[in-house]
Amino acid sequence: MVDQAELELFRDNVRRFLEEEAQPHYEQWEKDGIVPKSFYRKMGENGLLCVDQPEEYGGIGAPFEFSVVVLEEAARMGFMALASNLSVHSDIAAPYILHLGSEEQKQFYLPRMASGECIGAIGMTEPGAGSDLQGIRSRADADGQGGYVVNGGKTFITNGQNAGVVVAAIKTDPAAGAKGTTLFLLDTDQDGFSRGRNLEKIGQHAADTSELFFKDMKVGADKVLGRLGGGFGHLIDELPRERLVLAAMAVAHARGALERTVAYVQERKAFGQSIASFQNTRFTLARLKSDIEVHQAYVNECSGKYQRGEMDVPTAAMIKYATTELEGRVVDQCLQLFGGYGYMSEYPISRDFVDARIQRIYGGTSEIMLEVIARSVLGR
Ligand SMILES: Cc1cc2nc3c(=O)[nH]c(=O)nc-3n(C[C@H](O)[C@H](O)[C@H](O)COP(=O)(O)OP(=O)(O)OC[C@H]3O[C@@H](n4cnc5c(N)ncnc54)[C@H](O)[C@@H]3O)c2cc1C
The missing domain is CATH 1.20.140.10 (Butyryl-CoA Dehydrogenase, subunit A, domain 3)
Known part of the structure; x- marks a missing residue:
């Protein structure tokens, strides 16, 4: 059972932080089409990223509701682009790694995500695969040495410009239908990864939304997230x-x-x-x-x-x-x-x-x- 008094105290802190650190800059972020990476670090320093992640992985181990409060306050103040960015980072990408990752993967990514050093994205959508994710064409072919070569691309990816890691759905066995899709942790500083432009949208301008491209990207088996074919x-x-x-x-x-x-x-x-x-x-x-x-x-x-x-x-x-x-x-x-x-x-x-x-x-x-x-x- 969540302690409501504590939750409301936390909400006040989040609100104050956003009033001081986001409000004065938000117009500029909207114009720039992106929230600067330095803001994520500031959030990390204040314990406002990946809030319900266990302490051993850099979070504060708070109940889920505390993580939600961060998004609620950003949304309530009208900073929906920021709320979207943060939801993808703290409440979607990081939990995938926490729930499915090996111990090495968790140790490698989660503390850096909680500190804001590494920003997370989720890469599911492709030009031919939105509602129907069976249409994913990005593929990972075995390289014969235990790893994979990834080719393809994604579109409409929130945090696409800022991301350090993308949890991406890729076909490892295109003939196997639903059972042929695997999740990969794709590091954006690796050869073969590139970003398209920051897409222009009618709203949520500060939420960087991008195409991503994978060209002969060599990925070790240690970058498979969860089960092979279990995507x-x-x-x-x-x-x-x-x-x-x-x-x-x-x-x-x-x-x-x-x-x-x-x-x-x-x-x-x-x-x-x-x-x-x-x-x-x-x-x-x-x-x-x-x-x-x-x-x-x-x-x-x-x-x-x-x-x-x-x-x-x-x-x-x-x-x-x-x-x-x-x-x-x-x-x-x-x-x-x-x-x-x-x-x-x-x-x-x-x-x-x-x-x-x-x-x-x-x-x-x-x-x-x-x-x-x-x-x-x-x-x-
Ligand atoms: C700003 C923004 C941020 C996004 N962020 C991410 C992200 O971070 N990661 C990511 O992977 N994706 C992201 N997306 C992609 C988003 O999830 C997809 O746009 C969405 O799932 C719809 O897919 P689609 O655009 O291909 O539309 P389509 O699937 O082509 O749908 C077009 C229309 O057809 C309807 N339709 C489709 N199938 C059916 C059906 N079976 N029955 C009835 N109607 C149907 C849809 O409801 C819709 O009205 C983002 C998109 C935007 C615009």
Whole structure:
């Protein structure tokens, strides 16, 4: 059971840290299309990366909820790009290594990830393989000396420019279907690895998103993560956490957008009265607030399930689907209450609007979530 008082104290610390260290620079990071590596080190120094990793691997061994708080506070403050970067690093890439890695792999990567020295990325998507990961074409061929030669590439990879290590899904046996995919730890400083450009997006600009290329990249067998041919099984095991953290971000982001809107409607006047006094405004805010709290309760319940090892794939799909759709509704209706000003870049709600959009796409689209849920409902 998490100590709520401790959790809230930690939340205050995270918020203060972000106010001091991220807020003054965030506009610039958005313009640059990337968060500087030095910021990750600062987060590491303050114990804010890979928070629930055991102390022996450089974390602080806190419960999962503490790691989520870091993402929630970034999302609530409207720093969704940063929240995405951090979720991939601390809550997706590092847990893959913690859960699947050999002792050597864990010792090599995890302390450097907790300190912010090595930034992690997840490389699943390819131009021909998004929702349908069976379409992965990147391949690793045995080199006859116990290692592999990797060729191919990935696209849309968050942290792609900053990453020091990529957990990548690669075909080791293209004829074996789902059983022919293996996870590899690809070091980005190795020969044969190159990065494409930092892709231009409509939102979350500070989250560097890139193509990655592998050309005759020589990789030792010690870079196989988990079981040879076990890639898809590992993906399925790790999905609940990935989808749960995206859900927590979604609700926190919706909460932040609502807070920004509440402040605005009390200041702005029309027809001689504040926008907040119109019944439409009051009821809209009331509906959104109720929705946020109901979804928060489900996030909290699912966090408990995850901690107890009870979170299954359909539940993870339900929470990701429900919360990211909620986030979309909230930012849309909040923007409406800003009128024309909501469409202006200088108003943070406009950033909330575009930043939220991708949440219904990455980590599995809403349609794929519905497919997963429907399968569990119908049994087929
Ligand atoms: C900003 C950003 C960051 C990302 N970060 C990462 C990352 O770090 N690592 C990574 O590996 N990937 C990442 N992705 C990729 C992301 O996960 C994929 O874009 C997503 O899974 C969808 O794949 P796709 O783009 O190929 O769309 P497609 O699979 O081509 O889907 C197109 C449309 O068809 C629908 N569709 C597909 N199949 C079905 C079906 N069976 N039933 C009904 N509808 C269906 C989809 O829901 C969607 O509406 C990122 C993407 C973006 C844009």
